[in-house]
Amino acid sequence: GAVVSQHPSWVICKSGTSVKIECRSLDFQATTMFWYRQFPKQSLMLMATSNEGSKATYEQGVEKDKFLINHASLTLSTLTVTSAHPEDSSFYICSARDIEVASITEAFFGQGTRLTVV
């Protein structure tokens, strides 16, 4: 299956600082990537849809100025958590779709990034 690489796998930062998370599709091109957040013992909640070359589409209740998404190429999307606070501590996971296979059913996920804000 397709490989999605997410970096870093974990990060600890001080309150008020910004953290950038990268999501790369290694062996395919992805016009669309999805960013999810997962709190302990909870489900994956979609935060935003990242579109290559255009603005991201954010889900209701997600602050676009706090969670900056950039999808500058067909293989890379980044999520920047700005002015992070302890309540932003969570597991962030990206997912990507292969543009060559529009009918592909499964979603390919990155390994996830565990963010801890102290």
Next chain:
Amino acid sequence: GQQVMQIPQYQHVQEGEDFTTYCNSSTTLSNIQWYKQRPGGHPVFLIQLVKSGEVKKQKRLTFQFGEAKKNSSLHITATQTTDVGTYFCAVRGNQGGKLIFGQGTELSVKP
């Protein structure tokens, strides 16, 4: 938008016992997918169902899609410790293919 309710939230079984998790929707679903997430890991695709009444099997796992396409289930026969993890159902939306996940069922297996 589409939502799916998943139960139970937790299930603790003895190794060898069966396990079932259920997903329900108030609206007709065009598709439903199932994923497994091991502790500390990311979701891994198991299967997709699209046809009314569809039943698919993967070794000890049996997936069903209801006749009305409003519910689905995942059944594991004779659980093993390797089955431990959280099982999610998910629906792929029509716009852009985003996935909406159920709440998940966390399975623990006692050897």
